[in-house]
Each structure stands twice: as C-alpha cells, then as structure tokens.
Amino acid sequence: MSTSSASLALTMKDAAELVGVDYRTIKLGIENGTIPTVQLGPAPDDPPRPAIACIRRRRLTSLRRARRGRDRRAFT
Structure with missing residues (x-):
C-alpha cells in the first residue's frame, strides 16, 4: 500500500x-x-499545441534566416 497511512491517494497497484x-x-x-x-x-x-506551433514557426524562421545569410556570404 501507500507509504503514508494518512494518504488518501492510491496507486493503481x-x-x-x-x-x-x-x-x-x-x-x-x-x-x-x-x-x-x-x-x-x-x-x-x-x-500545449499552440506553444508547439509557435516554437516550430520560430525555428523555421531562424533556419530560413540562417540559410539566407550563408547563401549571401558564399557569393560575396
């Protein structure tokens, strides 16, 4: 049983x-x-799902910016 005798919570076991x-x-x-x-x-x-969507958008934006920066440096 639970470790505390005063506990009202039970595990499934x-x-x-x-x-x-x-x-x-x-x-x-x-x-x-x-x-x-x-x-x-x-x-x-x-x-929560809205937070996941926000994180994905930020990652994609930063990846796009990084790629643009690399492409510009390659041609200068």
Missing part, C-alpha cells in the same frame, strides 16, 4: 490489492472511464 483484482483491471477501468482519477504532482511534459 494499491487499488488493485484493495479491491482484490489484477492491476490490469484497474488500468482498463481508468482507460475506459469507469474508474475516475485525479493526477497528482507535476503536469505532463507535453506543451
């Missing part, structure tokens, strides 16, 4: 032991929405 089912049963219940969950701790590492 803890929940499976408590209910007396396999870990995979708990995982499937979470995936199909029959078992509600709350994520604790830091947010996922995936940045």
Whole structure:
C-alpha cells in the first residue's frame, strides 16, 4: 500500500490489492472511464499545441534566416 497511512491517494497497484483484482483491471477501468482519477504532482511534459506551433514557426524562421545569410556570404 501507500507509504503514508494518512494518504488518501492510491496507486493503481494499491487499488488493485484493495479491491482484490489484477492491476490490469484497474488500468482498463481508468482507460475506459469507469474508474475516475485525479493526477497528482507535476503536469505532463507535453506543451500545449499552440506553444508547439509557435516554437516550430520560430525555428523555421531562424533556419530560413540562417540559410539566407550563408547563401549571401558564399557569393560575396
């Protein structure tokens, strides 16, 4: 079970032991929405989609500028 006896949070493994089912049963219940969950701790590492688009645009712009600069230097 959890490391703290006062903890209200359960891991999937803890929940499976408590209910007396396999870990995979708990995982499937979470995936199909029959078992509600709350994520604790830091947010996922995936940045929001608008941020990804902005980063890609900036990279492309800087790459284009770098290529133009190299081309000009080659001909002077």
